[in-house]
């Protein structure tokens with residue numbers, strides 16, 4: 453699914469990475485704990501989270517995640533958005549809560565990211 | 571043969587620059603042309619290690635080296651050490667405080683994540699003194 457389509461479905465406002473909205477993602481992962489995020493493996497994953505501090509961007513950078521949706525209308529501060537921009541990470545914010553955000557995207561075919569079991 | 575070696579110092583509770591060491595390490599690996607799958611595993615392990623030093627220790631250092639067939643990270647802090655390592659390694663075990671949880675840490679997944687990502691993993695600790703974590707990756 454293209455990020456553009458995700459933006460439309462969630463009626464989201466794009467906060468950084470406007471020029472990368474043609475990117476495709478196939479999986480999603482929803483979490484508010486960064487170590488949970490750091491435990492999954494898939495490529496082309498979009499992160500859904502309510503956490504807007506700089507550590508969210510750092511975590512995405514480490515995982516090669518290049519798209520983040522902030523739920524419940526949350527917005528990071530300028531500094532954090534600058535960090536996202538520097539790392540070419542698309543961020544957007546939606547008024548929907550986490551559950552609804554996940555439901556909308558699941559219904560349209562996005563699938564859950566896989567966790568490493570070892 | 572060691573091609574590149576770097577040593578970084580990490581301050582206790584320095585949330586401001588948290589992740590910068592791991593970010594630098596990632597950039598070096600990209601420049602050298604390490605396989606992206608390995609880069610991701612090293613990055614996750616290094617980030618979790620860095621955050622643990624910031625959150626749980628009195629500060630310390632991380633040493634990164636990359637040779638022709640191996641990547642190694644040695645983290646050494648100045649205490650307080652870990653009393654029960656088996657317990658600390660359990661998924662879900664965390665002593666993180668509320669303020670740290672609000673930042674998104676404290677799932678108790680860090681050490682198990684590091685072990686999962688690494689090809690070689692060793693943790694040693696002396697209470698009141700230090701914790702030393704050695705992580706290795708085959709190239």
Ligand SMILES: Nc1ncnc2c1ncn2[C@@H]1O[C@H](COP(=O)(O)OP(=O)(O)OP(=O)(O)O)[C@@H](O)[C@H]1O
Pocket residue numbers: 487488618622623625626627647649650651652658659663664665666674675676677678679680681682701
């Ligand atoms: N360098 C360290 N010095 C002292 N104690 C540590 C250190 N690293 C980890 N610990 C202890 O081990 C516990 C488990 O660490 P782990 O990284 O698995 O989880 P966490 O840091 O609490 O949460 P998360 O990593 O999921 O954000 C910590 O809560 C802490 O009590």
Ligand SMILES: [Mg+2]
Pocket residue numbers: 618621622676679680681
């Ligand atoms: Mg940790």
